[in-house]
Amino acid sequence: MTKFAIIALAAFMAAGAAQAQIKITGKNEQKVKVQGAVINAAIGMGATAKQNLSSNAGKVEIGGDNKQTTEIQGAVINAAIGMKTTAKQNLASNTSDK
Numbered sequence: 001m002t003k004f005a006i007i008a009l010a011a012f013m014a015a016g017a018a019q020a021q022i023k024i025t026g027k028n029e030q031k032v033k034v035q036g037a038v039i040n041a042a043i044g045m046g047a048t049a050k051q052n053l054s055s056n057a058g059k060v061e062i063g064g065d066n067k068q069t070t071e072i073q074g075a076v077i078n079a080a081i082g083m084k085t086t087a088k089q090n091l092a093s094n095t096s097d098k
Contacts, residue, residue: 021059024066030054030092033071040078042085051078055090068092 032054040051050057054068070092080087088095 022056023059023061023063024056025063027065027067028056028062029065029067029069030056031069031071032092035073037074038072038076040087040089042080042087043082044085045083046085047080047082048086048088049080050088052090052095054092056094057090060094062094066094068094 034053038051038053040049042049054070056062056066072091076089076091078087078089
């Protein structure tokens with residue numbers, strides 16, 4: 001499996017879990033190292049793309065340590081193309097999808 005395919009699969013899985021409740025009460029360490037490009041795109045009317053790299057998304061509660069690291073050698077592209085499209089991207093971050 002190519003690096004791009006792995007990244008695309010991870011993005012798809014992260015997008016599906018974006019609405020999940022996340023509650024961290026201890027250590028949480030997330031690392032992503034990409035040598036190349038990271039692309040998050042929503043193309044076409046009403047399309048939505050969500051991508052999270054070394055991040056927590058959803059209802060996030062952290063009660064302990066949390067360390068997130070993202071290293072990218074290349075480009076990070078977040079694009080929404082077309083009417084009523086949305087592209088959301090989080091790099092080494094915690095976000096609430098409200």
